[in-house]
Amino acid sequence: MSEQRRIVTDEGLRRFAGYEMKRAFNAIQADVNAVLRPFGLRLLTFSALSVIAENPGLRQVELAAALSIEGSNAVSVIEALLEAGAIDRARPSGDRRSYALTPSAAGLALLERATEAVAAHDARMLQGIVGADRDALRRALRLIESRGPR
Amino acid sequence: MSEQRRIVTDEGLRRFAGYEMKRAFNAIQADVNAVLRPFGLRLLTFSALSVIAENPGLRQVELAAALSIEGSNAVSVIEALLEAGAIDRARPSGDRRSYALTPSAAGLALLERATEAVAAHDARMLQGIVGADRDALRRALRLIESRGPR
DNA sequence: TATTGTTATACTCTATAACTATA
DNA sequence: TATAGTTATAGAGTATAACAATA
Numbered sequence: 001m002s003e004q005r006r007i008v009t010d011e012g013l014r015r016f017a018g019y020e021m022k023r024a025f026n027a028i029q030a031d032v033n034a035v036l037r038p039f040g041l042r043l044l045t046f047s048a049l050s051v052i053a054e055n056p057g058l059r060q061v062e063l064a065a066a067l068s069i070e071g072s073n074a075v076s077v078i079e080a081l082l083e084a085g086a087i088d089r090a091r092p093s094g095d096r097r098s099y100a101l102t103p104s105a106a107g108l109a110l111l112e113r114a115t116e117a118v119a120a121h122d123a124r125m126l127q128g129i130v131g132a133d134r135d136a137l138r139r140a141l142r143l144i145e146s147r148g149p150r
Numbered sequence: 151m152s153e154q155r156r157i158v159t160d161e162g163l164r165r166f167a168g169y170e171m172k173r174a175f176n177a178i179q180a181d182v183n184a185v186l187r188p189f190g191l192r193l194l195t196f197s198a199l200s201v202i203a204e205n206p207g208l209r210q211v212e213l214a215a216a217l218s219i220e221g222s223n224a225v226s227v228i229e230a231l232l233e234a235g236a237i238d239r240a241r242p243s244g245d246r247r248s249y250a251l252t253p254s255a256a257g258l259a260l261l262e263r264a265t266e267a268v269a270a271h272d273a274r275m276l277q278g279i280v281g282a283d284r285d286a287l288r289r290a291l292r293l294i295e296s297r298g299p300r
Numbered sequence: 301t302a303t304t305g306t307t308a309t310a311c312t313c314t315a316t317a318a319c320t321a322t323a
Numbered sequence: 324t325a326t327a328g329t330t331a332t333a334g335a336g337t338a339t340a341a342c343a344a345t346a
Contacts, residue, residue: 006205006208006209006212008201008205008208008212008213008215008216009201009204009205009216010197010200010201010204010216010217011204012200012201012203012204013197013200013201015269015272016268016269016272017178017272017275017276017287017288017291018178018179018182018193018268018271018272018275019193019197020288020291020292020295021171021174021175021178021291022175022178022179022193023218023291023295024171024290024291024292024294024295025171025172025175026218026298026313026314027294027295027296027297027298027299028167028168028171028172028294028298029168029172029314030298030299030314030315031297031298032168033335042335043168043169043172044335044336047160047163047169050160050162050163051158051159051160051162051163053162054159054160054161054162055156055158055159058156058158059304059305060304060305061303061304061305062156062158063158065158066158066159066160067160068173068176069336069337070337070338070339071304071305071306072305072306072307072308072337072338072339072340073336073337073338074305075305075306075307095303095304095345095346096304096344096345096346097303097304097305097344097345097346098303098304098305098345099304099305118166118168119166121168122165122166122167122168124297125167125168125294125297126167126290126294127293127297128293129289129290129293129294132282132286133286133289133290134290136282136283136286136287136290137167137286137287137290138167138170139279139283140174140276140279140283140284140286140287141167141170141171141173141174142170142174143277143278143279144174144177144178144275144276144279145170145173145174145177146177147177147181147274147275147277148176148177148178148180148181149177149180176336176337179337180337180338183312192312192313194312194313209327209328210327210328211326211327211328219313219314220314220315220316221327221328221329222315222316222317222328222329222330222331223313223314223315224328225328225329225330245322245323245326245327246321246322246323247320247321247322247323247326247327247328248322248326248327248328249327249328301346302345302346303344303345303346304343304344304345304346305342305343305344305345306341306342306343306344307340307341307342307343308339308340308341308342309338309339309340309341310337310338310339311336311337311338312335312336312337312338313334313335313336313337314333314334314335314336315332315333315334315335316331316332316333317330317331317332318329318330318331318332319328319329319330319331320327320328320329320330321326321327321328321329322325322326322327322328323324323325323326323327
């Protein structure tokens with residue numbers, strides 16, 4: 001035990017939504033990645049797989065735009081999903097620069113199970129936030145996101 | 151222009167608050183760090199300086215706990231603030247293992263200006279979120295944070 | 301000239317293990 | 324034995340610049 005029980009506060013920072021957002025997101029990030037680890041996925045690869053399944057045949061540049069990540073950073077994400085056998089990549093007939101990304105059967109099965117786990121995680125994190133508050137949170141997050149770079 | 155205007159969506163992911171939180175926080179993170187760059191600060195060093203100014207004489211372990219970061223990761227943050235001349239570090243009389251962190255006069259002046267800029271940034275990001283919605287956002291973020299590891 | 305995908309690189313944040321010196 | 328601070332290390336996310344192939 002310490003000699004003097006000092007109460008150290010971050011009260012001054014609590015007035016900033018950005019600071020509280022960071023703390024809340026860190027909690028989510030840690031939890032969701034723990035949930036996804038058994039599936040061999042991270043939040044980013046899970047998200048990418050989800051978008052690919054939703055938009056089969058999309059190009060890498062489209063995936064990056066949908067996830068708001070740089071194209072160069074999409075490369076390793078796609079590589080991870082390819083190595084896991086969750087997606088396939090093929091040159092489309094039209095443009096020989098681009099690739100068409102499609103989910104594999106295994107990828108769809110993986111996504112289904114992972115999505116269920118993530119849904120449970122999400123519900124757990126939102127416990128106690130109900131009704132109008134939940135809607136307000138959603139609205140606020142989208143508005144904040146829209147304040148960012150286009 | 152692309153031959154085919156494909157609409158790629160992340161609609162499936164939008165049902166997860168965690169995904170929207172990540173996107174919103176990325177927008178905040180990018181903006182606040184751009185705002186802090188002229189002051190030679192990042193979100194983390196700004197936060198640390200703020201907590202030190204609010205709790206002068208606190209120990210490093212207390213700072214780390216207040217910010218919810220690992221003690222080992224607090225080292226470089228403190229180092230950055232020391233090098234910037236924003237804080238001082240001294241061995242207290244009682245315990246020769248620990249350090250007492252205090253803001254310098256220059257650090258307090260820096261914090262004052264930086265806080266003003268961050269407040270403007272925060273207000274900008276929260277534009278359009280008013281009244282009950284703003285309270286709901288705050289409540290939700292604290293509740294989500296409390297769902298994380300203790 | 302512009303776009304797609306890629307490589308290389310750098311910085312930041314987070315987490316863990318192991319160590320020292322002090323308690 | 325436990326605590327405060329440190330070092331080393333690794334993994335992950337983000338950002339920029341430069342390049343080859345193709346349009």
